[in-house]
Amino acid sequence: MRHDTVEGSGLYAGASVSSVEYSLLPAEESAARISRLQEAVREEGLDGFLLTQNTDIYYLTGTMQTGYCFIPAEGEAVLYVRRSAERAREEAHIRTEELGAFREFGAKLAAGLATAVPPDRKRLIGTPLDVLPAQTYLKLADLLEPAGAVLADASPVMRQLRMIKSSWEIARITQAAQAAAEALAEALNDLKEGVSELDWMARYEYEIRKRGHIGLMRMRAYNQEVITGMVGAGEAAAVPSYFDGPAGGKGLGSAAPQSVSRRLFRRNEPILLDVGCCIDGYIIDQTRTAVMGELPEELLRAYGVTERIMRQTEKLLQPGIIAEKPYQEALHMAEQEGLADHFMGCGADRVRFLGHGIGLEVDEWPVLAKGFTMPLRAGMVIAVEPKFTFPGAGVVGIENTYVIQEEGPPLALTQSPEQLIVLP
Amino acid sequence: MRHDTVEGSGLYAGASVSSVEYSLLPAEESAARISRLQEAVREEGLDGFLLTQNTDIYYLTGTMQTGYCFIPAEGEAVLYVRRSAERAREEAHIRTEELGAFREFGAKLAAGLATAVPPDRKRLIGTPLDVLPAQTYLKLADLLEPAGAVLADASPVMRQLRMIKSSWEIARITQAAQAAAEALAEALNDLKEGVSELDWMARYEYEIRKRGHIGLMRMRAYNQEVITGMVGAGEAAAVPSYFDGPAGGKGLGSAAPQSVSRRLFRRNEPILLDVGCCIDGYIIDQTRTAVMGELPEELLRAYGVTERIMRQTEKLLQPGIIAEKPYQEALHMAEQEGLADHFMGCGADRVRFLGHGIGLEVDEWPVLAKGFTMPLRAGMVIAVEPKFTFPGAGVVGIENTYVIQEEGPPLALTQSPEQLIVLP
The missing domain is CATH 3.40.350.10 (Creatinase/prolidase N-terminal domain)
Known part of the structure; x- marks a missing residue:
């Protein structure tokens, strides 16, 4: 054997x-x-x-x-x-x-x-x-x-x-999640005022690569690419993008129009850390929001809404629930808070989903999106990413990857602590 | 404007x-x-x-x-x-x-x-x-x-x-070549016995990323992927691969079956450093061979043949020469040296080309390959990569990227010194 x-x-x-x-x-x-x-x-x-x-x-x-x-x-x-x-x-x-x-x-x-x-x-x-x-x-x-x-x-x-993952596959994603969490913890030591998104990303990528990141992440959709994720400070995170996600990032130029830019980190602005890892072909996707100092009041309030959406979504990630339902509930919560136009991007460039399947590719099924009417099933692995975009100011949000269980709440595969990262 | x-x-x-x-x-x-x-x-x-x-x-x-x-x-x-x-x-x-x-x-x-x-x-x-x-x-x-x-x-x-590059494009490739050369020089300080291919690659990639590498390299062909190149020590470089090049590398597993492995560097074996860089979307491809100590005699002799093939190819990279000719001449030189079966891979897994166009994608036209009968033209940018593969022992070779000039010999865009890198 x-x-x-x-x-x-x-x-x-x-x-x-x-x-x-x-x-x-x-x-x-x-x-x-x-x-x-x-x-x-x-x-x-x-x-x-x-x-x-x-x-x-x-x-x-x-x-x-x-x-x-x-x-x-x-x-x-x-x-x-x-x-x-x-x-x-x-x-x-x-x-x-x-x-x-x-x-x-x-x-x-x-x-x-x-x-x-x-x-x-x-x-x-x-x-x-x-x-x-x-x-x-x-x-x-x-x-x-x-x-x-x-x-x-x-x-x-x-x-x-490919939607339903075996325990072997879930172990692979967990391994990637562990490496991502370790790398993030290491790289956070260098998240400082005046450091550029690009320099910080180089540091983070060094940490995941040493831990076995295969050097790329695969996407299925035509013309979609993902590097290791994106890091976006302030308004650079809020620049609209072709990338099929709520925040693609500004990028380094029109031939690399997503992920990090040369923007320097500053105090009192949201820094979106949407960075994953791919080991043995299997990908973890996770997002944390960091700030040196304090978030502006409106963004802090929006961040709190993403936490509440995450808690509500966890209740819905169960076998038999229709895949579009968590998106609809999240959108409803955003509307009630007067934040609908900032939910999952801004204006015409919003995306119409809350989460996506993930495994060997970043963009797997199911999608938590309007019109996606299949029932959720045990073994599905889904990255849930409520985010709010404020043009000129930044993006706040969280992304956790879960596996749906036969019974009870989903299991979080993401290993990094979830809360807002507040640096001095 | x-x-x-x-x-x-x-x-x-x-x-x-x-x-x-x-x-x-x-x-x-x-x-x-x-x-x-x-x-x-x-x-x-x-x-x-x-x-x-x-x-x-x-x-x-x-x-x-x-x-x-x-x-x-x-x-x-x-x-x-x-x-x-x-x-x-x-x-x-x-x-x-x-x-x-x-x-x-x-x-x-x-x-x-x-x-x-x-x-x-x-x-x-x-x-x-x-x-x-x-x-x-x-x-x-x-x-x-x-x-x-x-x-x-x-x-x-x-x-x-896309085959004919403007001076603006050539400046972009030169910029990538400069970053690759600086990164290689830095990373060579850490090329030591007992370091793994993976760890060294993490170090090299950190250096190019800081210099503006966009985090990926694009390939046009279906199912082909390139990370930042490959680093292969001894027999790990000689493992056959799906990658459409003379040496794809062993990789980290069957879901990442090319580029670096966890193999440790040892003394007196060839270490193939086929690593590039992509800035503003434009890619440089270059290969250098390193050794700590001495190359085995047969491999040293083969390395000398790659140098002679490179010199001969430089004479042929001129407007009007048919693209397949440099490949045929190189193959002929390999045959005369009794190395035909080791040229550009080994046995059934050899590739049938000597070089390839490069620009926004790694696999552009023209290809210096049998059957590629178009004449070369000024402005074509071509990566020329004579290599010899010895299963169980390693791969030796060189890769330089050139632009064909209106008159005279081609201009080398690669900035790293060409010779065999001999470390103590």
């Missing part, structure tokens, strides 16, 4: 010292995921499923090597590897084959399709079209046509599958 | 201290690029061009806010902004409009198409399908059908346009 961590074995041999660790996905995780996907494939009336994106392929097989993973409705899943075949063989928990010439890949897929499909209908292959580039989509569609197969957008199937 | 850097003006007001700098694309850059694109659009017989990807949109307009940029074959380009419209108005050098309902966007595009198109033929809109997700492609195709317009893959048009 494969171990969670290998030390200098197989392909990674040659350095059998205990410091050499390489995290692998346990075989049981892969097997359970494939089984759940095949159930979903049959329920959707699909004949098979094709994975093309690195994160989806890793989720199912345990390797992120490039290629295509085909899962028939019944039978054995196969990973057709472009590169590196050697490494994929070592890491994947399913059979691997070299992809070879793209032209012949169609014939292999046709052979892999369930033979039970009646000849009088097209074979339907689900695949997440939210991430597959159109150029490759058109090539695959051409390839499958002679086999009587067509591609159907099955993005929601994959997103729903 | 817009300045290269603004200090606390307009949208970014409220902090009029000199430390607040935000880099913008000069208006002349945007105008020249639009003009060149429109020429290409007409040459290709297209009626217009649609940009959808953040980097492409930034390249042309000066803003990276989300939405769609439409450039008719003749006439005014428009950016239809999803979010943030306010910020796009501030940054873009072309007219911006709010995107509004997606349904109505089709009508807006139809109106934007040249009226000169005869009614008896389809209007052809070029767009880079190498990056556009299929889900959005299918929606756009539906939207355009009533307007009698179809989307055509025009990825090569965009890649060719």
